[in-house]
Amino acid sequence: MKYDKKLTAAANYIHAADSRAADEAPIFEPSDFEITATLKPHQGDGVSWLIRRYQLGVNVILGTMGLGKTLQAISLLCYLKVCRKSPGPFLVLCPLSVTDGWVSETANFAPNLRLLRYVGEKDYRRKLREEMHDYVKGLSISSDVPSLPFDVLLTTYDIALIDQDFLSQFPWHYTIIDEAQRLKNPSSVLYNVLRERFVMPRKLLMTGTPIQNNLTELWALMHFCMPMIFRTLEQFLSAFKEAADPSTGKDAENRKEQFKILKYVLGAFMLRRTKSKLMESGTLFLPPVTEITVMAPLVPLQKKVYMSLLRKELSKLLAFASGASNAQSLHNIVIQLRKACSHPYLFPGIEPEPYQEGEHLVQTSGKLLILDHLLQKLHDGHRVLLFAQMNHTLDILQDFLELRKYTYERLDGSIRAEERFAAIRSFSRESRKKSYGVDANQSSPFVFLISTRAGGVGLNLVAADTVTRLNPQVDKQALQRAHRIGQSNHVLSINLVSGRTIEEVIMRRAARKLQLSHNVIGEDILDHEGSNIGGAEAGYLKSVIFGLHVFYPIEMNEGNSDNQLNMGELTALAEKVISSRRELQSDVGDRKFEINPMDLQDGHDLASLYMSWVEKFKQASLTDDVGILEPGNRRHLPDEKHIKAEVARKKAEEKKLSKWEALGYHSLSISNPIGPADHNALSDTGTVHFVYGDCTNTAVVYSSGPTVIFR
Structure with a gap:
């Protein structure tokens, strides 16, 4: 079966099962999950969607921005703990800037969900590990006390890499990756460490920008979620090459058909909502x-x-x-x-x-x-x-x-x-x-x-x-x-x-x-x-x-x-x-x-x-120039003082040349430069500078980048 047909078949199965579950599932109340917040209609629908996908064994992407996806994710974890009786542990990875938000929302809306904020300096994290060890060591075999001192471990991408030897030992029952656009590069260290070292079969990716530049980044996110379905990048791009690159020469109808198929497939694995559509439907009110x-x-x-x-x-x-x-x-x-x-x-x-x-x-x-x-x-x-x-x-x-x-x-x-x-x-x-x-x-x-x-x-x-x-x-x-x-x-x-x-x-x-x-x-x-x-x-x-x-x-x-x-x-x-x-x-x-x-x-x-x-x-551009110097050689804009200094410099240069001529010395410097006419050109990374002029004047030689000197 062709790759795109396999994707469509998987999407058909998920959409059909999702429809049946949506018809049969009773309306839940947040209190059923020990959630103290009142969920907005779109948030309640989102939690129901996440639960149905969990029941189907499907890892997904929650693609919303500014619509309360953190609360929806916390509600899902509460459902797993309270309704599914899952002992965890659960892992949340996010940028450092949003860890405070996770802590405050969990404390406010899910007080019975034990969250450990595994963030801080090296010594502080070592102390947390020692406390975990002492907790587990002190448990008796017949004890009804949870086997770990937390339900949710919250940490950052950087610490997940630094402490990967420790964190990868846990069999994470469910993993939430916030701001998951960090995983758009399948060659990144984070992407490969999480896939190869961490045990995280059940995953939720949360991002407001599931597509940023191209279909390669989209594939990276989908492959991280469901590698057995989205297979290789080559297969994905080959199946949707007209959609990915309009220069292939195919007609507009072919491109439209590919976009239609891709949109249908993604709908099975991604819940994408925008504020404008929710506001139009009347399910969300936000100021204009x-x-x-x-x-x-x-x-x-x-x-x-x-x-x-x-x-x-x-x-x-x-x-x-x-x-x-x-x-x-x-x-x-x-x-x-x-x-x-x-x-x-x-x-x-x-x-x-x-x-x-x-x-x-x-x-x-x-x-x-x-x-x-x-x-x-x-x-x-x-x-x-x-x-x-x-x-x-x-x-x-x-x-x-x-x-x-x-x-x-x-x-x-x-x-x-x-x-x-x-x-x-x-x-x-x-x-x-x-x-x-x-x-x-x-x-x-x-x-x-x-x-x-x-x-x-x-x-x-x-x-x-x-x-x-x-x-x-x-x-x-x-x-x-x-x-x-x-x-x-x-x-x-x-x-x-x-x-x-x-x-x-x-x-x-x-x-x-x-x-x-x-x-x-x-x-x-x-x-x-x-x-x-x-x-x-x-x-x-x-x-x-x-x-x-x-x-x-x-x-x-x-x-x-x-x-x-x-x-x-x-x-x-x-x-x-x-x-x-x-x-x-x-x-x-x-x-x-x-x-x-x-x-x-x-x-x-x-x-x-x-x-x-x-x-x-x-x-x-024959006139109207301003000189720009290299770092460490700061100066004022041209004024009377600098004009006088320039005149003095030219007189000294003429005096030097006349002395050279009297002694029979001829300069071997290049008279017609092959590079920029201004030796004060900016130093750009990856650029080779052509320096010309008096090779005895070391002031024109750059130390901040590669330089070619012709003598």
Whole structure:
């Protein structure tokens, strides 16, 4: 039997058995499982679905976001303990950032479920192991006391790897893996250690993003659940190759049929629900969301840095366009361009030294100028989540908040677990209230700073009613931190994108990738929080280059170079963004701050479009440059002092050359460099630098990366 027929046959059996069980099963009450919570209708249905799949012996994926899947999983464990009389043990694996949520929800809603939080330093975990050993050793053979001091062991992915020798000794009766998108890479250490060393025949995977980039990641999750059904990756991709790759040349009807089969198969193993559909059906009430993308302009300093980066990387861009370069090299360029879109101080040598607090921090970034006006409007009674990609960006934002004297909490990879939970609890206190004679800022923090790479996933921060993203093309699930069960306020989501830059192209391309989720599992595109478009895949990077023709670099140098953003216009923009919170459906003509992610034209020749763009860029980039130094060689922007120093340097160089000529010495340095004309080019990982000039001048030799010296 063909692979796709086997999948369909398995799905037929599960769907049929599920229908019979749904008709026969009585309606249960949470109290039957010793659950003290009142489950919402969709949560009760979800628990029933999980129980039926357990009875069928099927491992599944619970794919919801912000809909209370933790409570549904706890209810299932209570069912296993109370109704099935299972002694356990049960294992829960999750990110460190959500362990506090598991502990609090278990204590509140399932007080009879004994949960052990196996998290902490090495010595603390050793102490926990010793206590377990003493407990088991003290039991008599005829004792009715449970054989272990816990029903559920809660730990993190990292500790599961570190202490795998100990944890893999338990025959786990049921395992729940929260934020299971960590398993999307079947070659990862975690994926293979869990599959090969841990005894966990019964599993539940929970994730809000079962499909992020491609069908390979989907297969990884399904294979982890049911390896005997989903078999090998080659079989899976071969069965659904037209669905996975539209470039195979098959007609649209074939693709539609494959998507239909795949959606039917996944329905047997995955419960996928979106907030929008539940709200439409009337089974869930959540406050509305207004999402706006604000196109931030590049201010003069940003523009200079951005143009300088483009000029220095032209040779690499041209090589890539002609097929002579690799995707990884271009990926590094994309990262640098996106940094310039956020703030020029992310580059060494730009920020003035010695650093002093001042308005220059705000005035040198278009995004920060807009954010400044937005926070002024929001400070009166609102709470803000502020997402950024890098810790260095958070440093700049923290300086900005200190400058404006806004209260805040910060969460990034350097924050210890106890501090993380304290920050979340502090921000989640009762919403700030204005009262006579009381400073509203004192009751709880106004802003919560989050690094998207360090724990935004899984957090419940419904105390906020505004979500602002500095890098919306990489911030996954940001909106879901605030718009979820428990939210009582209208949520405003603001995406800050630098217009006419590479960020706009990435945003447009990201929207197209969401179509895969929609085709495979019928996911509402507006409910999905973005794809991981930060990778270096050739298809993604070529689409970025393809999109560059929508920019007109000549326009970037036109007009007054000292032009500053009109403060009145910024204030009006901030007022319009804030007022949109009350406009559930804006008129199309008024949505001028949003971009249409689907209006990028396809079907043109990449090379010809790109070459025409390069010609325009060359004309525009003859002037307007800013130097960018290597780390550790910081300097001010050019001023009178530096101009004088440059003149002195040139005179010294001329004096040296005249002395060489008098002594009959001839330099062997290359007069026409084959690499970038500026030896201050950025050091990109994986890039070979061509250094030219006087080989006796060691200052031009890089120590941070491979260098080719021609002598």
